[in-house]
Amino acid sequence: MNSAEEKIVLRLPARSEYLDLIRLTLYGVATKVGFTYEEIEDMKVAVSEACNNAVLYAYAGHADSDGAGEMEIRFVRTPDALSIIVKDEGASFDAASVAQKAEPLHGKSIHDIQAGGLGLYLMQALMDEVEVRSEIGTEVVLTKRLVKSGELA
């Protein structure tokens, strides 16, 4: 493992009542790393979108429980970036087909607008890098680079 990499791991039930706790934790971690308020607000939305997917779809087919699978949020800090990895162990979704639907509503008519696909679109628009891995479950890797003050963005 890269010694310049530090991890904070949060493991919790994949239920919507825990989403605020994830945002609070993200706020704490991102503040410590040195991100600006606006960057943190961007990351909050992106991370929530990834977690929403885990809550809504990962364990949807599991009638045996109240949908209480688990999700894991890993905050990985490197010298110049923070990656937030949202992982679930539920039914994988087809990342390629989801990516195709990730589009905004610009230039559409009221009849054509759909909210579906906005989540992934927002993740891509708000983070520097977004990677979706589907093997056992789904892993969404959201990365924001740290722009040090005095540096050109």
Add this chain to the structure above:
Amino acid sequence: MNQNEKFQLRTETQEGRCIVYLSGELDLDSASQLRAAMAPLMELTDRELILNLSDLKYIDSTGIGIFVSVLKARHAKNAPFEVEAIPPGIRKLFDMTGITPFLTKS
């Protein structure tokens, strides 16, 4: 700023207008609360339906999705609907997704 705020809504009915004030964090967990509150209001076609977001602290695609469905339902009934007092951080997400011109008159 880092305190999470519980989602709340308050409805004010005036002559010809129904204003719903949203505050706190509108996420996947609070979405059902908004959907339930909006369902009967969407049927009131004789008055303008307004969502006031001045105290809304957080929204993501879940909330935006509810706004889209309200917008479409009101449009289908030819009934007026508008979103007002949009805070800058939320306006940024609306602009990014392209929904702003559908929700505001100007």
